[in-house]
Amino acid sequence: MELLGTLLLMMGRVLLNIFTAPHLLLLYLLLFLLVAWQYRRLQNVSESLLLKPRGDYLKSAVISTLLGVLGGILGSLLLVLVGTDLSDIGITYLWITALALMFIQPRFLCFAYAAGVLAISNLLWGFPSISIPQLMGLVAILHMVESFLILLNGPINPLPVYIKKSGRLRGGFNIQLFWPIPLVALMSLGLADPGYAGLEMPVWWPLLQDYSGFSDSKAFAMLPVLAILGYGEITTTQSARQASRKSALLLFQFSLVLLLLAILSARSAYFLPLAAIFSPLGHELVIWLGMRNENRRGLYVQPSFGIMVLDVLPGSPAERAGLKSRDIILNINGQPLDGFAAWQEHLKAGRSELLLKMQRNGRMVDALIKVSGNSHPGIIPVPDESAGKFLVVEDDYIFSLARRLWRRMLEGKF
Structure with missing residues (x-):
């Protein structure tokens, strides 16, 4: 010592x-x-x-x-x-x-x-x-x-x-x-x-x-x-x-x-x-x-009903309301949320309060988001096919080449 x-x-x-x-x-x-x-x-x-x-x-x-x-x-x-x-x-x-x-x-x-x-x-x-x-x-x-x-x-x-x-x-x-x-x-x-x-x-x-x-x-x-x-x-x-x-x-x-x-x-x-x-x-x-x-099924994909939360912005109304990543929002102000487009409509309505019913880890929870002025609630949803901007991720060229060569060797094509 x-x-x-x-x-x-x-x-x-x-x-x-x-x-x-x-x-x-x-x-x-x-x-x-x-x-x-x-x-x-x-x-x-x-x-x-x-x-x-x-x-x-x-x-x-x-x-x-x-x-x-x-x-x-x-x-x-x-x-x-x-x-x-x-x-x-x-x-x-x-x-x-x-x-x-x-x-x-x-x-x-x-x-x-x-x-x-x-x-x-x-x-x-x-x-x-x-x-x-x-x-x-x-x-x-x-x-x-x-x-x-x-x-x-x-x-x-x-x-x-x-x-x-x-x-x-x-x-x-x-x-x-x-x-x-x-x-x-x-x-x-x-x-x-x-x-x-x-x-x-x-x-x-x-x-x-x-x-x-x-x-x-x-x-x-x-x-x-x-x-x-x-x-x-x-x-x-x-x-x-x-x-x-x-x-x-x-x-x-x-x-x-x-x-x-x-x-x-x-x-x-x-x-x-x-x-x-x-x-x-x-x-x-x-x-x-x-x-x-990363070749497995994605963790952050849209559910069959509602929208999944990808991330919550730090310091936002959604964070203060306790929302977390992977929460699934099913209902807003008593209205069913049937997809990404419906979520965008609720944002455009400019309501000061959003009462959410959500599914979190298999159980139902409620959250009240209070939005002031034109501020954003702070929820980044998981994308659906209507998302206009995204990153394209391809398999690594070297690993793809090695995989193809290995498969050819197993098939006896060399």
Whole structure:
């Protein structure tokens, strides 16, 4: 515990430097503005589909930034305890490769893919000169932090959208998240001075020891690093909370296995190819499992009678009246509600009070919505076929191609 306390104190001083040093603080503010701009852009897409503003993009940016600081503390602790050395990972090559892969497929702008490419290139041709265990350790820890942030941030203010998939309209939520992350990372300084009195670490440190070049007398410095982590998913078959929980679990399992492979490959070269291959393929498996879930029947589809609530705008009369997502409105002011068009007529009537009879989880409930002036009640319904604007979601090309090839192999057509 004493060691942990000392490490936290040292990391705290370096993190504090990010928020006190003018150049680092300015860069961090720029990252915050970039995150806020991304949230505003996503909100504009949602508003263009649903015609009603949410107005909470700045709140989302602030929440993500605060959670990013928390994730940065966790990531910094993991990077230090594992012993990830930034001087051995070829960070320039990593960024160049990630940007190049982005032009092949946008989702390939992820260090899991770039690290796999660099590791395989190093094993085959010896270029670039990098430590594969250190590189995989960094990728694993960043994804572990991401899984933690998805779990906390995913259910907060997901954006409702209308989706057309396989020719049918359904409601869903666009979970796009961005976090500015202040990190503390290690960088080796070479051999320590004989009189160097550094922090005495336990005998197992670092976990990512490269025994061919590791020396007990090597000195390390803690450096501040700024980064942005991002995550994106559209869910139509689960609630935003359920989808976030599942994605976080899958990503944590991926990062845990990759970290284990990084540690094993630092001790035995036999594990190096396995770590290099698992980094991109394991990440693809995580994405495929998420996409496969979206092939099920939609959760937010219009019932045979009435309309289903997709989302309730924050601070709206409907939220104050207690309406929730997936409530099915059957009756308004004593009149049966037989579909989307009837709902629009009730809105155009401009009544100040709407007495709703609804079905919620199999039981009947009442709600009274009081609307003042021309304000909107705040209910975003699940779409029907009359919805004029929606997003078209197609199956991923790579996964579709792999599925077709697999089927052809099973049918013996190769």
